[in-house]
Amino acid sequence: xxxxxxxxxxxxxxxxxxxxxxxxxxxxxxxxxxxxxxxxxxxxxxxxxxxxxxxxxxxxxxxxxxxxxxxxxxxxxxxxxxxxxxxxxxxxxxxxxxxxxxxxxxxxxxxxxxxxxxxxxxxxxxxxxxxxxxxxxxxxxxxxxxxxxxxxxxxxxxxxxxxxxxxxxxxxxxxxxxxxxxxxxxxxxxxxxxxxxxxxxxxxxxxxxxxxxxxxxxxxxxxxxxxxxxxxxxxxxxxxxxxxxxxxxxxxxxxxxxxxxxxxxxxxxxxxxxxxxxxxxxxxxxxxxxxxxxxxxxxxxxxxxxxxxxxxxxxxxxxxxxxxxx
Amino acid sequence: xxxxxxxxxxxxxxxxxxxxxxxxxxxxxxxxxxxxxxxxxxxxxxxxxxxxxxxxxxxxxxxxxxxxxxxxxxxxxxxxxxxxxxxxxxxxxxxxxxxxxxxxxxxxxxxxxxxxxxxxxxxxxxxxxxxxxxxxxxxxxxxxxxxxxxxxxxxxxxxxxxxxxxxxxxxxxxxxxxxxxxxxxxxxxxxxxxxxxxxxxxxxxxxxxxxxxxxxxxx
Numbered sequence: 001x002x003x004x005x006x007x008x009x010x011x012x013x014x015x016x017x018x019x020x021x022x023x024x025x026x027x028x029x030x031x032x033x034x035x036x037x038x039x040x041x042x043x044x045x046x047x048x049x050x051x052x053x054x055x056x057x058x059x060x061x062x063x064x065x066x067x068x069x070x071x072x073x074x075x076x077x078x079x080x081x082x083x084x085x086x087x088x089x090x091x092x093x094x095x096x097x098x099x100x101x102x103x104x105x106x107x108x109x110x111x112x113x114x115x116x117x118x119x120x121x122x123x124x125x126x127x128x129x130x131x132x133x134x135x136x137x138x139x140x141x142x143x144x145x146x147x148x149x150x151x152x153x154x155x156x157x158x159x160x161x162x163x164x165x166x167x168x169x170x171x172x173x174x175x176x177x178x179x180x181x182x183x184x185x186x187x188x189x190x191x192x193x194x195x196x197x198x199x200x201x202x203x204x205x206x207x208x209x210x211x212x213x214x215x216x217x218x219x220x221x222x223x224x225x226x227x228x229x230x231x232x233x234x235x236x237x238x239x240x241x242x243x244x245x246x247x248x249x250x251x252x253x254x255x256x257x258x259x260x261x262x263x264x265x266x267x268x269x270x271x272x273x274x275x276x277x278x279x280x281x282x283x284x285x286x287x288x289x290x291x292x293x294x295x296x297x298x299x300x301x302x303x304x305x306x307x308x309x310x311x312x313x314x315x316x317x318x319x320x321x322x323x324x325x326x
Numbered sequence: 327x328x329x330x331x332x333x334x335x336x337x338x339x340x341x342x343x344x345x346x347x348x349x350x351x352x353x354x355x356x357x358x359x360x361x362x363x364x365x366x367x368x369x370x371x372x373x374x375x376x377x378x379x380x381x382x383x384x385x386x387x388x389x390x391x392x393x394x395x396x397x398x399x400x401x402x403x404x405x406x407x408x409x410x411x412x413x414x415x416x417x418x419x420x421x422x423x424x425x426x427x428x429x430x431x432x433x434x435x436x437x438x439x440x441x442x443x444x445x446x447x448x449x450x451x452x453x454x455x456x457x458x459x460x461x462x463x464x465x466x467x468x469x470x471x472x473x474x475x476x477x478x479x480x481x482x483x484x485x486x487x488x489x490x491x492x493x494x495x496x497x498x499x500x501x502x503x504x505x506x507x508x509x510x511x512x513x514x515x516x517x518x519x520x521x522x523x524x525x526x527x528x529x530x531x532x533x534x535x536x537x538x539x540x541x542x543x544x545x
Contacts, residue, residue, distance in 0.1 A: 023434065023435075026436070027434040027436060031431070227417055228419075231415050231417060234375065234409060235405070235409075235429045235432050236403070236405035236406075236407075236432055236433070237401060241401075324397060325379045325400070326379060
């Protein structure tokens with residue numbers, strides 16, 4: 001047992017009781033840095049459990065983001081279709097070339113059409129062979145089964161106008177079938193709206209899952225730091241001071257999980273790029289998949305960080321509220 | 327410095343810990359608070375620290391009524407008070423040094439300054455050589471002294487101690503009491519709750535005696 005010393009006059013600096021406001025501000029920043037470093041050290045100290053938590057969070061964040069990205073890609077695709085008010089006229093098979101030519105001339109005179117594009121049966125067959133992969137089957141046929149097709153672009157892009165035009169064109173003698181692409185497009189858009197609602201619901205559920213996962217992780221941390229919190233509070237620690245390390249932990253989970261989720265989405269889109277390009281070629285469109293983009297990534301990050309922060313805040317506050325004097 | 331006026335505290339369970347207690351302690355006094363366990367000693371300390379709020383009556387610290395203080399004012403209020411706990415409440419996940427530095431970190435002291443103050447406090451309780459130890463490795467007496475160093479490191483105006491000698495033998499108890507006297511001599515107001523009557527008698531200080539929640543003696 002060491003002997004007690006008689007009281008000595010302490011160092012001059014130690015006599016001061018007050019801390020200046022400037023010192024406090026500097027110290028506040030210093031504490032932020034310390035806490036951030038501490039929490040990083042703590043998380044990296046148990047890399048496996050941290051990694052597992054991050055992975056679960058990343059999947060929960062990536063799934064809705066991926067679905068939203070896919071949806072926006074599909075919407076973009078359908079929008080590009082809609083801008084073309086195209087009606088495909090399938091001509092009767094028995095028409096001769098000169099009859100088709102004179103029909104085209106007649107169409108060219110109409111002022112309610114913007115463009116007329118003739119795909120004669122030979123050309124149609126060639127393209128079909130090239131893109132469908134049925135070239136052998138088609139070669140075995142003695143006759144060309146395809147009719148000549150004229151695709152016309154209407155000037156009037158209202159739905160009613162297009163429908164009337166379709167009826168008019170269908171009534172013309174050489175036309176066997178006049179197809180307006182909008183019918184199925186409309187159904188498809190309705191379907192997309194339903195999918196969109198499903199994705200939104202799923203996103204909200206998964207956001208709750210993220211909140212619960214981070215909240216539970218932080219709650220365990222709070223339980224482990226129980227003594228420290230109690231003692232600190234008795235010594236006059238503010239709630240903000242007590243909350244700080246936990247908020248940093250929550251935000252850390254949010255940031256890292258967002259980064260991993262972003263990687264998952266970009267990788268998934270990258271693997272889809274080639275098949276989508278091939279598919280687009282089949283439909284003779286030039287279509288490029290778009291990823292999250294800067295805005296999407298920012299939104300994902302904001303959502304991830306907010307969820308992490310909110311989960312930590314709720315978990316610590318629940319504990320701190322119990323310590324309020326009654 | 328500390329003023330109780332007709333203070334009662336009734337807990338949610340219906341237990342009346344203290345009833346109609348009035349006393350005043352001036353700045354720079356060293357006062358003992360005694361009575362059997364359950365007499366309300368701890369409740370009085372808790373009321374001073376705002377760990378509990380009085381059911382009726384008024385508690386004033388430095389002429390400020392605690393009932394006026396909201397949750398936001400509690401931290402600053404507690405920073406003015408140093409507390410020594412019976413079970414010393416040291417954190418076993420960090421060194422003696424870091425334990426004592428905790429109040430300074432909370433109050434927002436500079437790291438270098440804090441280091442100086444921690445060593446000064448350790449020196450005062452004679453444990454300078456133990457700064458890197460884990461508190462678990464220290465003897466009970468040493469742990470209690472670390473607890474005291476932590477309570478006084480930020481130079482509080484008021485020092486409260488709840489049964490600080492509860493687990494100590496008479497000689498160690500006397501040493502701890504001498505420490506309290508020394509802090510009192512430099513101007514700190516000290517309030518010690520203890521049921522160790524022999525020790526209190528030897529100290530020859532003002533003593534408040536509680537019995538079943540009532541103040542029965544003030545000499």
